[in-house]
Amino acid sequence: MLAGNKLKDGRRKKMGVWIKREQCIGCGECVQICPGDLLYLDQEEKVSIRSSRECWQCMACVKCCLFEALSPKLPYSSADYGGTLCPYQGQKKINWVSKNKGGRVEKYFPTKQFG
Amino acid sequence: MGPERVHFEAEVVIIGGGTAGCLAAVTIKEQAPTARVIIMEKADIRRSGCLAAGVNVIKAYLHPGETPESFLKDIRHEARGLVREDLVLSAAKRLNEVVEKVERWGLSILKNANGAYLPHGRWGIKVDGEKLKPLLAEKVKEKEVKVLNRVAATNYLLSKEGRVIGVAGIGVRDACFYIIKASTILCTTGGCAGLYRSRNPVDGHHQIWYSPFNTGSGYAMGIRAGAEMTSFEMRFIALTIKDVASSISILTRDCGAYLLNSYGQQYLTSKNDTVSDLPFPSCLSLFAYLQELKEGRGPCFLETRQLTDKQVRELKESYLNENPATVLYWVTNGVEPEKKPVEISSTEPYIVGGHGQAGYWIDQERRTTIGGVYACGDVAGGYPSKYIGGSWAEAIIAGETIVDQLTSVVGDHELMAGIFLEEQRVFAPLERYRRGLTGIEPWEMEERLQKIMEEYAGGISCRYELSEPRLLRAKEDLSQLNDQVSYLLAKNSHQLMKAHEVLDLLDVAKVTVEHLLYRRETRWPGFQTRVDYPERCDLHWRKFINSRRNHNGAIEMIERPYHQLI
Ligand SMILES: Cc1cc2nc3c(=O)[nH]c(=O)nc-3n(C[C@H](O)[C@H](O)[C@H](O)COP(=O)(O)OP(=O)(O)OC[C@H]3O[C@@H](n4cnc5c(N)ncnc54)[C@H](O)[C@@H]3O)c2cc1C
Numbered sequence: 001m002l003a004g005n006k007l008k009d010g011r012r013k014k015m016g017v018w019i020k021r022e023q024c025i026g027c028g029e030c031v032q033i034c035p036g037d038l039l040y041l042d043q044e045e046k047v048s049i050r051s052s053r054e055c056w057q058c059m060a061c062v063k064c065c066l067f068e069a070l071s072p073k074l075p076y077s078s079a080d081y082g083g084t085l086c087p088y089q090g091q092k093k094i095n096w097v098s099k100n101k102g103g104r105v106e107k108y109f110p111t112k113q114f115g
Numbered sequence: 116m117g118p119e120r121v122h123f124e125a126e127v128v129i130i131g132g133g134t135a136g137c138l139a140a141v142t143i144k145e146q147a148p149t150a151r152v153i154i155m156e157k158a159d160i161r162r163s164g165c166l167a168a169g170v171n172v173i174k175a176y177l178h179p180g181e182t183p184e185s186f187l188k189d190i191r192h193e194a195r196g197l198v199r200e201d202l203v204l205s206a207a208k209r210l211n212e213v214v215e216k217v218e219r220w221g222l223s224i225l226k227n228a229n230g231a232y233l234p235h236g237r238w239g240i241k242v243d244g245e246k247l248k249p250l251l252a253e254k255v256k257e258k259e260v261k262v263l264n265r266v267a268a269t270n271y272l273l274s275k276e277g278r279v280i281g282v283a284g285i286g287v288r289d290a291c292f293y294i295i296k297a298s299t300i301l302c303t304t305g306g307c308a309g310l311y312r313s314r315n316p317v318d319g320h321h322q323i324w325y326s327p328f329n330t331g332s333g334y335a336m337g338i339r340a341g342a343e344m345t346s347f348e349m350r351f352i353a354l355t356i357k358d359v360a361s362s363i364s365i366l367t368r369d370c371g372a373y374l375l376n377s378y379g380q381q382y383l384t385s386k387n388d389t390v391s392d393l394p395f396p397s398c399l400s401l402f403a404y405l406q407e408l409k410e411g412r413g414p415c416f417l418e419t420r421q422l423t424d425k426q427v428r429e430l431k432e433s434y435l436n437e438n439p440a441t442v443l444y445w446v447t448n449g450v451e452p453e454k455k456p457v458e459i460s461s462t463e464p465y466i467v468g469g470h471g472q473a474g475y476w477i478d479q480e481r482r483t484t485i486g487g488v489y490a491c492g493d494v495a496g497g498y499p500s501k502y503i504g505g506s507w508a509e510a511i512i513a514g515e516t517i518v519d520q521l522t523s524v525v526g527d528h529e530l531m532a533g534i535f536l537e538e539q540r541v542f543a544p545l546e547r548y549r550r551g552l553t554g555i556e557p558w559e560m561e562e563r564l565q566k567i568m569e570e571y572a573g574g575i576s577c578r579y580e581l582s583e584p585r586l587l588r589a590k591e592d593l594s595q596l597n598d599q600v601s602y603l604l605a606k607n608s609h610q611l612m613k614a615h616e617v618l619d620l621l622d623v624a625k626v627t628v629e630h631l632l633y634r635r636e637t638r639w640p641g642f643q644t645r646v647d648y649p650e651r652c653d654l655h656w657r658k659f660i661n662s663r664r665n666h667n668g669a670i671e672m673i674e675r676p677y678h679q680l681i
């Protein structure tokens with residue numbers, strides 16, 4: 001069962017998280033972790049989401065994927081199309097890189113906090 | 116053919132391996148290493164409950180100069196004069212000890228040059244807690260607690276005398292029927308989201324502040340078993356960053372952001388430093404915000420233009436630790452907090468004992484009124500603004516009492532009677548589907564329930580306002596909805612879990628409405644605005660409103676006095 005339409009860059013639309021299918025190796029880690037029981041491996045052994053309306057945006061799945069196949073997606077009702085925020089696995093830490101609609105890239109290393 | 120049955124037996128079962136449940140499990144195993152302890156968890160304890168995403172702050176901690184008494188006074192202020200002082204004081208004495216304990220397990224707490232914990236407001240400390248939940252889970256594993264992930268509890272199993280003898284649940288992935296025999300059960304299932312319609316439409320249905328996967332099942336199981344419940348009328352509604360519903364605590368506490376209306380006026384100016392992240396008790400800050408909207412001065416904002424570029428970067432990094440969606444929201448919508456104040460909005464109402472004080476009526480040792488059942492954390496009542504520290508303190512207290520009173524497991528004989536009935540109740544929606552019948556899907560019933568609560572029991576669209584005629588209508592409609600339960604349909608085990616979430620919500624909703632009806636004053640404006648009784652009346656209403664469902668299914672109301680200890 002395939003959910004949603006495929007975009008040019010391989011991500012799938014209409015989901016609570018973006019899934020880069022070519023990067024997913026089907027290890028099932030995110031399926032184990034999702035607190036809402038929303039993710040499953042489809043017939044091609046790639047991850048799919050049951051229902052975007054049930055996603056809490058907790059990012060537990062995004063952060064546990066060592067293959068960086070998942071990234072957060074906000075509902076269109078509250079956020080423009082075009083910007084992205086992608087995790088990349090640093091040593092013991094998740095780092096992030098954001099791209100706004102105009103293509104400006106910013107990198108974050110959330111080791112310390114405000115103040 | 117019935118579902119496959121899976122049997123376990125333990126001295127202690129902990130329902131819900133969240134913040135409180137994990138800490139309690141470890142405490143029990145530390146003191147009674149040979150006791151068999153099982154955690155029954157509907158998700159995976161590594162990332163379950165409120166803290167699935169991670170945290171930056173732990174509340175509460177008593178910094179130098181503070182005492183359990185000063186803490187209690189602040190909580191009493193936050194709760195507008197009505198709080199279980201015995202519960203707050205007993206927890207307050209353990210707040211620092213629990214935090215230091217978890218630090219020894221590996222939690223990184225930020226410190227100043229002298230080694231003192233960096234404060235976050237008067238009662239918080241800053242932590243590097245993105246991986247707090249995985250850390251707790253690691254400790255649970257090390258202590259050889261048996262964890263049943265993806266098993267959702269559905270009901271207590273009781274003896275003829277009404278004492279607990281076990282708990283039943285469904286396998287969320289395997290659709291098995293789980294039966295655990297135990298004479299001691301600790302309920303730590305968290306609070307309840309999903310009673311009211313979400314502020315965000317369709318795809319944003321679960322874009323809410325409280326965990327949408329905590330659907331009040333611990334409350335519902337207690338209600339069905341006839342436990343005494345308290346203060347369901349003290350709902351909790353948060354002020355959050357608009358659309359993403361993320362906490363504003365970093366902004367108000369660490370960035371010095373203050374509240375602005377659309378005319379640039381600072382509409383709340385007190386510098387009163389309470390447990391609330393806002394200048395006044397949380398309910399009054401919410402009420403002031405609602406007044407701004409009502410009188411045409413909304414939308415409202417948090418002033419962030421004082422931040423430097425470097426500070427904004429740090430701010431985003433903080434949010435990436437606890438709510439990455441906030442950063443994505445800013446990036447995609449071109450929001451630059453250093454250039455434009457950040458818009459806020461209020462959430463859906465929740466029933467949650469760790470922010471409001473709805474929950475099980477417990478004694479100082481965290482025993483509920485059902486023999487053998489204990490409760491702590493967000494599911495336990497009487498102690499608002501409990502947060503992580505208070506939930507942990509309660510977990511230690513409950514854990515220690517449980518160890519003192521460990522009893523052996525009862526025989527099979529008594530258990531069997533309850534099992535059959537529960538099995539039929541639990542699997543009915545799946546059975547209906549298997550028999551090829553049509554019916555109602557869980558999401559449909561959830562929508563119907565949320566519509567009733569939204570329109571008649573004070574949802575967002577009516578500014579959370581309550582009045583008797585509307586509440587009576589809610590009661591009537593909920594009772595009509597109750598008659599539809601036998602039509603619920605579940606196509607698979609995931610939907611079966613969803614079906615039981617809705618059934619639990621329905622039981623919680625009915626009790627909530629009774630409580631909202633009963634308190635004929637406005638004690639917590641914003642959370643509980645009775646437009647027909649707008650004043651607070653300490654003479655008649657400085658007391659707890661409790662309830663208990665009797666054998667006929669009717670909800671009896673009980674009044675309990677308030678005791679001032681200091
Ligand atoms: C978004 C958010 C941010 C917060 N940030 C902070 C903060 O920064 N600092 C702070 O001090 N406090 C914070 N809090 C408050 C704090 O997280 C809670 O008070 C605390 O987590 C309560 O612990 P708990 O164990 O009662 O609930 P939870 O940690 O939510 O655990 C409940 C557990 O029960 C499980 N469960 C539910 N139903 C069932 C069932 N039927 N069967 C089996 N298992 C079940 C859930 O999956 C979950 O694992 C925050 C709360 C929220 C919602």
Ligand code: SF4
Nearest residue numbers: 024025027028030065
């Ligand atoms: S964790 Fe990543 S690689 Fe593994 S199944 Fe999930 S998306 Fe695919």
Ligand code: SF4
Nearest residue numbers: 034055056058059061
């Ligand atoms: S963001 Fe959270 S709720 Fe959404 S799919 Fe990922 S793990 Fe599940």
